[in-house]
Amino acid sequence: MSELAAIQQVITEEKAKLVEMARAIYSNPEVGGQEFFAVDLITKYLEDKGFKVWRGIGGLKTAFMASYGDEGFHVGYCSEYDALPEIGHGCGHNLIGIAGVAAGVALAATLDGKPGRVSIIGTPNEEDEGGKVVLVKTGVFDDVDAAMMFHPGCSTNFHVESLACRDYRFIFHGRGVHASTEPWEGRNALDGVIQTFNGINALRQHLKDDVRIHGIVSEGGLAPNIIPERAAADFIIRARDSEYLTEVVEKVVACARGAATATGTSLEVTESGFPYDAMVSNGVMADLFEESLKESGYDLESPYNEGLGSIDMGNVSRVTPSIHPVVAITEQWVPGHTHEFSRLCDTEEVYNIMLTVGQAMALTGHKILENRDLQKKILKEFASATRQKL
Ligand SMILES: [Zn+2]
Numbered sequence: 001m002s003e004l005a006a007i008q009q010v011i012t013e014e015k016a017k018l019v020e021m022a023r024a025i026y027s028n029p030e031v032g033g034q035e036f037f038a039v040d041l042i043t044k045y046l047e048d049k050g051f052k053v054w055r056g057i058g059g060l061k062t063a064f065m066a067s068y069g070d071e072g073f074h075v076g077y078c079s080e081y082d083a084l085p086e087i088g089h090g091c092g093h094n095l096i097g098i099a100g101v102a103a104g105v106a107l108a109a110t111l112d113g114k115p116g117r118v119s120i121i122g123t124p125n126e127e128d129e130g131g132k133v134v135l136v137k138t139g140v141f142d143d144v145d146a147a148m149m150f151h152p153g154c155s156t157n158f159h160v161e162s163l164a165c166r167d168y169r170f171i172f173h174g175r176g177v178h179a180s181t182e183p184w185e186g187r188n189a190l191d192g193v194i195q196t197f198n199g200i201n202a203l204r205q206h207l208k209d210d211v212r213i214h215g216i217v218s219e220g221g222l223a224p225n226i227i228p229e230r231a232a233a234d235f236i237i238r239a240r241d242s243e244y245l246t247e248v249v250e251k252v253v254a255c256a257r258g259a260a261t262a263t264g265t266s267l268e269v270t271e272s273g274f275p276y277d278a279m280v281s282n283g284v285m286a287d288l289f290e291e292s293l294k295e296s297g298y299d300l301e302s303p304y305n306e307g308l309g310s311i312d313m314g315n316v317s318r319v320t321p322s323i324h325p326v327v328a329i330t331e332q333w334v335p336g337h338t339h340e341f342s343r344l345c346d347t348e349e350v351y352n353i354m355l356t357v358g359q360a361m362a363l364t365g366h367k368i369l370e371n372r373d374l375q376k377k378i379l380k381e382f383a384s385a386t387r388q389k390l
């Protein structure tokens with residue numbers, strides 16, 4: 001039997017159980033850090049399949065590592081399973097989670113005593129704080145030689161890039177007084193926020209094209225007849241290059257400081273969340289996955305082109321060769337993070353695509369484990385790409 005047929009056979013045998021798990025995760029959406037149901041379901045299944053499981057890795061309660069095999073090149077599949085508040089699985093992480101599981105189980109079945117290790121790494125809280133950032137920092141990926149996952153989307157892109165990303169909160173403290181009887185005694189914190197937005201809008205003219213700065217007023221005062229004593233704005237700042245992003249962040253913070261000076265208020269700056277690095281896709285692995293996906297029978301046309309976001313897989317890609325291909329699950333444009341996209345992630349057709357992708361990721365892993373030259377090429381490209389970009 002060919003390796004593709006062997007992998008296919010495992011996926012076919014496990015199909016009912018895999019789809020049932022993806023459906024169960026869909027029907028029980030859990031936000032980041034609270035994915036106890038999903039982790040319990042997946043890890044019990046993997047233990048049944050002979051995987052050794054470590055729960056709560058990296059200090060994260062809903063992270064796990066499940067491994068099969070010991071010695072040799074170590075292939076890791078990242079599983080996500082967190083949902084969005086209110087919307088549920090509007091980012092399709094139920095599909096990501098189970099595609100990773102399918103790939104791991106199918107690859108493990110083909111190891112058959114040969115050297116090599118396959119792991120499924122449960123990476124929680126992608127939507128909010130970025131669980132992979134913590135797992136990278138705590139060394140979970142240190143002994144993984146190649147990491148991969150897929151993300152469902154409206155277009156297919158094998159060599160996915162992403163923007164480095166930082167989150168900031170600016171809190172302005174002023175003096176709250178009656179807005180009509182003695183406004184001259186007040187210091188308007190909301191003006192600090194408004195001037196920050198104006199400063200940033202003036203700054204945009206001088207920034208490179210790939211920079212994204214988007215913010216909201218998260219606190220804007222209590223009532224129109226009180227000069228706002230406290231006001232706050234939350235910003236997300238992104239750029240392709242992490243070093244340039246640091247420069248842009250300094251300029252954005254300077255806008256807030258200038259606004260505080262101009263309005264006579266004081267400013268508190270906090271970085272919220274973890275910094276996301278830009279994704280460095282491993283070209284050798286991305287090509288292998290593309291070839292494997294075609295061999296697995298995937299043929300959806302996707303004319304739409306998506307722009308760049310930020311993903312915590314970016315941080316993984318700095319410590320281990322990685323890919324994060326986006327695979328279209330529809331030929332229409334359906335905006336992500338919506339109820340409409342969520343409905344799409346619970347259909348029979350899409351569960352079939354999830355399994356096809358799982359099969360392709362297993363095949364990619366198999367090709368890597370079988371071929372030492374490919375392993376060397378992957379590691380060589382990783383070394384030169386991270387040297388250049390870090
Ligand atoms: Zn998302």
Ligand SMILES: [Zn+2]
Pocket residue numbers: 091092093126151
């Ligand atoms: Zn997502």
